[in-house]
Each structure stands twice: as structure tokens, then as C-alpha cells.
Amino acid sequence: DAGVIQSPRHEVTEMGQEVTLRCKPISGHNSLFWYRQTMMRGLELLIYFNNNVPIDDSGMPEDRFSAKMPNASFSTLKIQPSEPRDSAVYFCATRGTGELFFGEGSRLTVL
Amino acid sequence: QQQVKQSPQSLIVQKGGISIINCAYENTAFDYFPWYQQFPGKGPALLIAIRPDVSEKKEGRFTISFNKSAKQFSLHIMDSQPGDSATYFCAASKEGSQGNLIFGKGTKLSVKP
Numbered sequence: 001d002a003g004v005i006q007s008p009r010h011e012v013t014e015m016g017q018e019v020t021l022r023c024k025p026i027s028g029h030n031s032l033f034w035y036r037q038t039m040m041r042g043l044e045l046l047i048y049f050n051n052n053v054p055i056d057d058s059g060m061p062e063d064r065f066s067a068k069m070p071n072a073s074f075s076t077l078k079i080q081p082s083e084p085r086d087s088a089v090y091f092c093a094t095r096g097t098g099e100l101f102f103g104e105g106s107r108l109t110v111l
Numbered sequence: 112q113q114q115v116k117q118s119p120q121s122l123i124v125q126k127g128g129i130s131i132i133n134c135a136y137e138n139t140a141f142d143y144f145p146w147y148q149q150f151p152g153k154g155p156a157l158l159i160a161i162r163p164d165v166s167e168k169k170e171g172r173f174t175i176s177f178n179k180s181a182k183q184f185s186l187h188i189m190d191s192q193p194g195d196s197a198t199y200f201c202a203a204s205k206e207g208s209q210g211n212l213i214f215g216k217g218t219k220l221s222v223k224p
Contacts, residue, residue: 004154033211042214043214045212045213048211093154099157099160100157101156102154102155104152105153
């Protein structure tokens with residue numbers, strides 16, 4: 001298995017632009033998590049899905065952030081409009097019945 | 112409220128030495144305590160985990176020590192190697208490995224040759 005696949009790996013955009021981050025989970029994993037990593041705040045859980053249904057989005061910072069999981073093979077995290085303080089590494093992680101597996105992350109820089 | 116406090120923030124150890132990273136938690140409902148290892152440009156990966164029914168777990172050079180009464184747990188890396196240089200995160204969850212993980216802020220370990 002190729003593991004959790006995230007794209008893009010790097011994104012540089014200007015303030016106000018829409019950003020879409022994508023995640024392909026490991027096949028058969030029914031839980032998917034979006035995390036944000038910054039030096040100041042460490043790893044923060046933004047939202048997680050179970051069987052494609054959002055279960056807890058209390059970590060989503062504000063309405064500019066939205067996440068979807070239209071099917072078991074794909075999820076997106078969207079930021080609209082983006083702001084410089086959104087600059088971070090965003091990780092997707094998935095889990096079946098065992099441990100949590102992380103993707104390699106999407107590094108977002110908002111200028 | 113930070114539920115898992117990790118220290119130190121950074122650590123420099125000589126090759127062959129022992130690296131020790133500490134974590135403290137607040138929620139007594141936590142019942143699963145993993146450690147994750149992250150190399151630059153990569154996502155965190157599970158290193159070793161413990162449940163509160165045991166006080167210690169060892170896997171190779173890596174050992175978790177767990178003190179339930181003090182609500183603390185630590186990672187010990189014996190015979191530290193330059194290849195161990197990475198950022199280490201402790202975490203905790205309720206509902207075992209199926210619960211949502213609350214992460215510490217991480218410790219950047221540098222092992223000098």
C-alpha cells in the first residue's frame with residue numbers, strides 16, 4: 001500500500017486566495033483526520049470523519065475552513081479566503097482498526 | 112487548556128547516551144499513550160505505545176515508563192544514535208487506540224556523533 005497520499009506537498013499562495021488540500025486514505029481505513037502543525041501550537045486536530053461522516057469539527061479554527069469526504073477514497077480541506085496565519089503544515093491521517101497513519105503533509109505558505 | 116504537557120522542547124545528546132523525554136497529562140480518563148517519531152519533511156509515525164495497566168514497555172532501544180499516580184510517562188532512548196535525531200511527540204487518548212489523540216508539542220532531539 002502506498003500509504004496516506006496528500007497533495008499538493010507544497011503550496012504558496014497570496015492572502016485572500018482559495019486553497020484546497022487533498023488526501024487519499026489508505027484503502028480500508030474508515031477514519032480520517034486532518035491535523036495542522038505549527039511551531040507555536042504543535043499538532044492540532046481540525047476535524048475527523050468516520051465512515052465518510054464528519055464526527056467532530058470543533059478544532060476547525062473558523063468558517064473559512066471547511067472539509068469534505070465525498071467517498072471513502074478522498075477528502076479535501078479547503079481554506080477560503082486564506083490568511084498569512086494559516087501558514088502551517090497540514091497532515092491527513094487515517095486509521096482502520098489499529099494505529100494512526102499520517103501522510104507526508106502539505107506545507108502551506110500564505111503571503 | 113493543554114491536556115498533554117511535554118518537555119523538554121529540545122534535547123541534545125551525545126552518541127551512545129540516553130535520551131529522556133517526559134510528558135504529563137491531566138485527564139484520568141486517558142487510557143492509551145503512544146509516542147510518535149517525525150523526521151523532517153515526513154509525517155509522524157508510531158514508535159511505541161503503552162496502556163496504563165503496565166508500568167513499562169520496551170521495544171529495542173526504546174522504553175516507555177508510565178507512572179499512573181503521577182499522571183506522567185516518559186520515553187527513554189538507550190544508546191542514542193545520530194539516526195534517532197528527529198522530533199518526538201507524546202500523545203494520549205481515551206477509548207484506547209481508537210480514541211482521538213491529544214498530542215504534546217514535541218521535542219526536537221539531536222544526537223551528536
